[in-house]
Amino acid sequence: MLRNRLQEILNERGLKNARVAQDIPELSRNVLDEIVNNNDTAIPFATVNLLCRYLNIKPADFFEYLPFDVTVSVNTDVDFYCADNFCTEINDGLLPVNENFQIPAFYLNLYVVKQSGTSITGLTKRVFELSAVMEAPLKLLPHPESDLSDNLFQPSQDIDFYIVLGDPLHEVTAIERREFFAFWNETLTPGFREELMNQIQSTISSYIHAHLLTLPGIDWSQCALxxxxxxxxxxxPIITSAPRLIEKVNTPDPD
Incomplete structure (x- = not known):
């Protein structure tokens, strides 16, 4: 894993992107924003040189490296769960309405994979399982600009997830707990930990957009994650006893 530390360095010095872009005419504000946000942008040597000279740092201060890669995934092999008392077929579509107008609580299985080495030197892989839990049902209300006959609804609240260790259906062992917290608190630097949290946020957001926000008849425009x-x-226990948004399927085993 490789990331640049430009955001931290600017924060330490109280510098804003606009000020840096103004002080370095050869560097556009858009390019600077991409670098600060660590958006996997290829950074030319000339740009690194400009920033190191401006900040009076070395390239080794600019970059941060850990000898492994980390990826985050949600298992998407199983289609979105939809129960008879939850969705009703209307006009060849699925409209999530019942007598309570709500989407029941559910959780997602997340897989954080730490992998080091190469196919030549030998791969070492460790899989950490997390779960993203939506604890409260997502209540749906008739859209204020329509009536029930229009079959248009909107959520009454934002989508709130909390991340727990392991699968809620199974007890996390003491060894698994120690290994995960050693990885999270000791192996990851604060910068990489924040980057991993951004990966988790993006992974959940992409899954929700693909599976939940595509349900017809709901206006999600005012709903945040x-x-x-x-x-x-x-x-x-109500959550763990109810069907999940996705089913648990083969979890990748550590090598």
């Missing part, structure tokens, strides 16, 4: 990290939080 919030994620909090509570690894040791106990999950409500």
């Amino acid at each position: 919030h994620i909090t990290y509570e690894f040791d939080k106990k999950v409500d």
Whole structure:
């Protein structure tokens, strides 16, 4: 894993992107924003040279490296869960309405894979399982600009997930807990930990957009996604006893 530390360096010095872009005419504000956001942008040597000279740092100060890669995924092999009392076929589509007008609580299985080495030197892989839990049902209300006959609804609240360690249906062992917290708190630097949280946010957001926000009859425009990290939080039994948004399928085994 390789990332640039430009955001931290600018924060330490109280510098804003606009000021840096103004002080370095050869560097556009858009390019600077991409670098600051670590958007996997290829950074030319000339740009690194400009920034190192401006900030009076060395390239080794500009970059941060860990000898492994980390990826995040949600298992998407199983279609979006839809129960008879939850969705009703209307006009060849699925409209998520029942007598309570709500989407029941559910959780997603997340897989964080740490991998080092190459096919030549030998790969070492460790899989950490997390779960993203939507604890409260997502209540749907008739859209204020329509009536029930229009079959148009909107969420009454934002989508709130919290991240827990492991699968809520299974007890996390002491060894698994120690390994994960050693990885999260000790192996990852603060910068890489924030980057991993951004990966988790993006992965959940992409999945929700693909599977939940495509349901017809719901206006999601005023609904935001919030994620909090509570690894040791106990999950409500109601959630674990209800069908999940996705089914648990083959979890990749560590090598």
